[in-house]
Every structure is written in C-alpha cells, then in structure tokens.
Amino acid sequence: MEIVRSAVPKRSIVEGVPRYYEPYVNDCFYNAYGALLGFKGVDPALALADYLSFLYDPMTEQIGVNYMLRSSDTFYYTEEELNTSLPYAHLQATKEFSGEEEALDPDAPRYEVRLYTHPSAEVAEQRLKERLAEGEPMIVVVNLYEIPYHGAYQKQHGIHAVVVTGYDEEQGVYHLFDKYEMSNSNFDGTLPRDVVEAGRSTSSVTENPVSGTTVRQMEHLWMEVQVPSHFQLKEGSAKQLLSESRRRMEGRDLLLGYPCGFPAMDDFLEALQAKRSRPFDDTEKRRFRFYYNRSLKTIVRQRRRFLVFLQRAGAAFGWTIPAEAKEWLEEAALRWDIAANVALKLGLTGKLALLDDFIEQLRLARAAEEQLVSWLPARE
C-alpha cells in the first residue's frame, strides 16, 4: 500500500519537552515514555507505575518482574506480551506503519503507546517529520554502535531509545536528547540526519555471554505516545494496581504462562539451593555475572519505582501510607541490590560461599516483601 505524504515545513522544533530521567525507572524506553508523558502534562511517577511481581522459569532459569527478562531477536511483540506491566498504558502490538492515522478514543482509560516499524528510511523519516510538525516529539530506537556521543560508538551494538524533538532540513540535522545516565548517556543537541538514519537501520548484533548471539533488524522502530484528551489517573485504578500487585505476589494467577510472586521466588530459591551440590562451571559463572546481576538490578529499580508510586499516589489521593510500608520496600530494594552485587562477585570469583550469601539476601528480600504484601489491599 502506498503511503500518502503530507507536506512538512523545512524546519520544526518542539519546545518544552521535559528532559525526563529517573534512575529508578526501568530502562531507556520507560524514561523516554516519561518525557513524552510529562510533555502532555501527565505525571510519569504515576503513569509509569507498575505491578509488584516476580517471575521465574525453571526451564531456562530466567527471571523477571511482569515479563521475563531476556534477550530478544525481534521487536514484534504481541499485545499480551506488551501489556502485563504498566497498567495505565495500552501498548499496541508492534506493526509496520501503514500510513493510516489511528483514531484515539478521548475517553479511553489508558494512554496509548504505538510501536511502529517500516523498512523504508523515507517513510520512517517522513512520519517523524510529520509528527514533529504537528508538535509531537517522537521516540526513535537507535543502535548505539552508530551514535557518536555514546561510549558504545563503533565499539558495541545495543538498542536504545532517544527522544527526537525537531529537525532542520537546511542544516541536515535532527534535534534530540538522551538523558539515560544509567548507560552514561547525557546528550541534548543535534545529530546529522545520516547518523540518525544509520542508527535506525543498522542491525544490532549483540553477543550475550549466556544466551548467545542476537541479531535484531532495526527497521526504524519508533514509538508514538497518545494521551486521550479526557485521560486522568484515577484513584480507583491506583487501588486496583495495589490489589493486583498483591494478587501477583501471592501467585494467584499465571503470568504469561508462568507462576509469579512468592511461589516463583520459592522455586527460584529451591533451584539455587540445588546448585550448591553441583559444579559451579563457566556457564553458571556467566549466568550470575551477566544475567542475574543485570536482571536483579532491574528488580531493584522496579521496587524503587513502586515506592515512588505509593508516595505519589498517597499524596494525590490522600492515602495514609504507613512508615513501615516505605521501610519494607526500601529493605526489599536494598536486599535485591545486594543480591545483584553478590551475583556479580560470585560470577567473577566462582566462590561457592557467595551462593549462600546470595540466597540469604533473596530470603531477606522475600521476607520484606511478604510484610508489604500483607499490607496491600485485597481485590474487592
């Protein structure tokens, strides 16, 4: 199908996009969503809230929170895969951009994140310019290997979300920012059009020490965030987030086919105990050094984000949050964080005594979360 192109001006800059970055926000994608939400007057601390959960797959030994943390070779996620987290958002299944404007229900209860790809640089660029000319910043995904301001430039591939706020055809540049300081990003300026295009189209090839080589075709992936005009973060849905968190932590339902919450943690702990009687070989070292370390850090951030949500929702809706709830969450985040660091140390040294320390920290995290979950409201 041929895509109809609208005329766009030679230059367009969207002003006033907040340079949002919070270290407790999951990743560069969520931070970029935060910038666009903030631009539309929505508080990211509430809108990026997530359910408390934990996932473990005994077959692969992978872990997660509301989805399994693993390398992927595709951007084509299903609606189900994309919507187990971020309850205030609806993420559409990734699809090739057709050129058709999709209507947005002004009364929809959730903001929408639309994930588009297109193999044509021309189509992707045209869409980007159209959105910018309409006054809408856009999230584009780039391969860091092609991005000169980043430490990974010409050294390492990796997908990364940045926010584009403008373009200037005469100067041949895009205006963009990338404030994801966790990966030492701190850029706010212009990049040549050709550089951005290379970043959007060069396949990302990553060597994962645990899961092997992953090749992702970039296909100019981008995200458009649409907020319904009557959108409001309501108290009822905030309460629902708490009760659903309780339900997930109690392991009442399967999540993407996996048990979740405390039963999953118990399975994980049991599997770790079993490792004490087996040789701790190089595969195990890599698993702890690279996979568990990174994945547990994601859990740490998620717990800290949940605490920020609790505090912000408490202030917004007049809830009384007991001091203990904050202490439990802080304790849980601390224990997950120590476990992440112990995982790295175990992976570096192979000293089995550290496996006991790792298990102990996870038990302490579990105990703190059990206290918190007993305080969370049950579903009405």
Next chain:
Amino acid sequence: MSLTKEQVQEQVCEMIARFAPIAENGIRLDANLREHYGVDSLILVELLVEAEEHFGIAFDSSSLTDEYFATADAIASYVSSRLEAA
C-alpha cells in the same frame, strides 16, 4: 607486613584510578565514586574483588552496595579495620 591507614588509602586510590572510567586528576578520598569517577556498581564489585586479593581480606556480602562504599575513604577504612582485626 602491616600497613598504615595512609598506605591503605594510597593503595586503594591507586586501585580506583586503574578501574575508574574518569580518573585523569587522581582520586580524592571523600569524592563520590559514581558521580566523580564514573564508578558504577559493576566496576565497584570488580574493584572490591581485586582489593580482597590484594589486601588478603574479605568484604562482607551484606555491605556490598555502592551506597556503603560510596567513596575511596569508605573502602580504605573498611580494609584498614579488616587488617587490624586479622
């Protein structure tokens, strides 16, 4: 051979300077390792593993956070206390 507190501090700072992504101007004892020298938790744990070998001590796992070991001084004080206790 026992080391004075100053010797431990000096050796810890040398070690940090080797691991830190940003250390052109040397390491200050009281400066935050992450903010000033780009030492994130990955680098910190690698650094502590080397410090364990170098000084022949062990860091307690329950203190293994970048908040606890936020400065060169915090690491050096910990190492000194372990050496004294040995």
